[in-house]
Amino acid sequence: MIRQKLGRPKRIFIILNPYGGKKSARKIFHSEIRPLLLAANIIYTLQETQYQLHAQELAYKLDFLNYDGIVCVSGDGVLVEVVNGLLQREDWDTAIKVPLGIIPAGTGNGLAKSILDAVGENYSIQNATFAVIRGHKRALDVTTVLQGKTKFFSILMLSWGLIADIDIESEKYRWMGDTRLDFYVRLVCFSVNFGSIPAYPPFGGNVGSWAFPPRYKSVYDQGDGLISNISVDQCILRVMKLRKYHGNIEYVPAPGHESFGKPKSEREAIAGNIEISKLGRDGDADVLHGYQGPNCCFEDSVWRFLEGPFISIMLVNVPWVGKDAMPAPEAKFSDGFLDLVLIKDCPKSALASLLLKTGNGSHVKSPYVMYLKVKAFRLVPGNRVGDSAKGGIVDVDGEVVARGEGVYMCGQERDPMSYGPPILLTVDKGLATVFSSR
Numbered sequence: 001m002i003r004q005k006l007g008r009p010k011r012i013f014i015i016l017n018p019y020g021g022k023k024s025a026r027k028i029f030h031s032e033i034r035p036l037l038l039a040a041n042i043i044y045t046l047q048e049t050q051y052q053l054h055a056q057e058l059a060y061k062l063d064f065l066n067y068d069g070i071v072c073v074s075g076d077g078v079l080v081e082v083v084n085g086l087l088q089r090e091d092w093d094t095a096i097k098v099p100l101g102i103i104p105a106g107t108g109n110g111l112a113k114s115i116l117d118a119v120g121e122n123y124s125i126q127n128a129t130f131a132v133i134r135g136h137k138r139a140l141d142v143t144t145v146l147q148g149k150t151k152f153f154s155i156l157m158l159s160w161g162l163i164a165d166i167d168i169e170s171e172k173y174r175w176m177g178d179t180r181l182d183f184y185v186r187l188v189c190f191s192v193n194f195g196s197i198p199a200y201p202p203f204g205g206n207v208g209s210w211a212f213p214p215r216y217k218s219v220y221d222q223g224d225g226l227i228s229n230i231s232v233d234q235c236i237l238r239v240m241k242l243r244k245y246h247g248n249i250e251y252v253p254a255p256g257h258e259s260f261g262k263p264k265s266e267r268e269a270i271a272g273n274i275e276i277s278k279l280g281r282d283g284d285a286d287v288l289h290g291y292q293g294p295n296c297c298f299e300d301s302v303w304r305f306l307e308g309p310f311i312s313i314m315l316v317n318v319p320w321v322g323k324d325a326m327p328a329p330e331a332k333f334s335d336g337f338l339d340l341v342l343i344k345d346c347p348k349s350a351l352a353s354l355l356l357k358t359g360n361g362s363h364v365k366s367p368y369v370m371y372l373k374v375k376a377f378r379l380v381p382g383n384r385v386g387d388s389a390k391g392g393i394v395d396v397d398g399e400v401v402a403r404g405e406g407v408y409m410c411g412q413e414r415d416p417m418s419y420g421p422p423i424l425l426t427v428d429k430g431l432a433t434v435f436s437s438r
């Protein structure tokens with residue numbers, strides 16, 4: 001019997017990624033987490049991940065009946081792997097009920113921030129550990145991401161366009177840990193507003209001429225030489241020549257959100273629905289192993305559509321996707337919907353301020369932002385406006401799932417999905433469970 005039903009966890013399985021973020025998870029565990037677990041009489045088994053997808057394998061094989069929860073000391077990426085591993089099991093329907101904990105020690109720590117913020121607690125290692133120790137539970141929606149026979153599961157977000165480009169192209173700043181996205185966004189904003197990257201000693205300039213927030217100045221001051229890797233010219237070019245992408249989207253709006261986009265004609269809707277039902281049902285025996293996605297039918301749903309070009313599209317499951325970024329302030333853990341945050345057109349100066357406003361979620365009030373809830377979503381990503389030889393990046397939970405021709409690391413990485421064919425997202429309400437302090 002899963003002992004979590006009796007209350008607080010007594011035995012937990014901990015998965016620690018020693019290479020996430022600033023590579024400090026091991027130190028954080030021994031100095032900050034372990035003493036609290038011992039004081040709470042929690043028995044733990046600790047397993048460090050040794051390679052990519054190791055956490056997924058562990059979750060796939062784990063004898064979870066021996067544990068009251070699985071806790072990741074990592075970034076969001078490892079927890080996403082755990083969810084995928086659990087849902088690939090034959091006994092996925094019981095496995096996914098094991099409560100999951102996240103203690104932030106990576107680059108992207110959006111789930112930990114969302115869990116703590118939802119109960120009014122500050123983001124910290126201690127509070128995230130207390131959330132596990134107290135052992136309250138919160139249901140969490142899981143999104144199935146599907147293209148042809150390829151499928152995986154997401155708990156945070158899908159992004160395409162500007163935010164995906166920022167996320168993936170800021171990889172070169174990963175030595176900054178979870179400030180890297182914030183830093184990159186501010187770098188982008190600064191160059192939009194002032195037309196150039198500020199002069200600063202690491203770039204050979206004069207410190208008096210600009211005003212980056214002090215914490216970034218200290219990041220620069222601690223610089224280990226990597227700052228010289230920033231391609232200043234490329235960054236300016238990237239911002240001044242804002243990318244827009246062709247493509248189209250279709251979605252089933254949540255009740256009350258039907259006014260956005262255009263209705264699909266009945267004939268188009270039928271054709272689209274046949275295609276969608278085929279996407280999920282034409283798998284062979286291998287594909288049918290494990291969880292197959294939500295058991296819902298969209299045959300009778302009213303789909304709406306919108307055609308590009310687009311600047312940015314995000315589908316978000318929880319409010320925060322990083323500790324400083326709240327793209328979807330209305331997102332709920334288990335409402336059964338994804339929050340669609342879409343920018344179709346926007347002047348560059350307004351866009352810069354919108355990016356900064358994601359820090360408190362106020363960007364969604366902008367007339368340039370379309371913000372609504374959807375039950376199902378289909379993305380057909382296209383190439384860049386004005387540069388049809390180049391595609392974009394589809395990013396799910398911080399990992400590239402598809403990239404077009406001519407983009408960052410194109411040809412060097414094997415992505416699970418292709419760029420161009422439709423990618424379908426469907427939500428399963430409250431499928432997973434996470435630890436929360438209340």
Ligand SMILES: Nc1ncnc2c1ncn2[C@@H]1O[C@H](COP(=O)(O)OP(=O)(O)OP(=O)(O)O)[C@@H](O)[C@H]1O
Nearest residue numbers: 020021049050051052053074075077078106107108
């Ligand atoms: N020992 C390891 N060596 C290399 N990669 C690993 C190892 N352990 C885990 N990983 C991979 O690291 C990735 C990121 O993990 P995690 O979410 O903990 O860190 P993050 O810093 O938030 O994410 P990211 O590094 O992707 O920004 C995951 O894809 C995971 O598979």
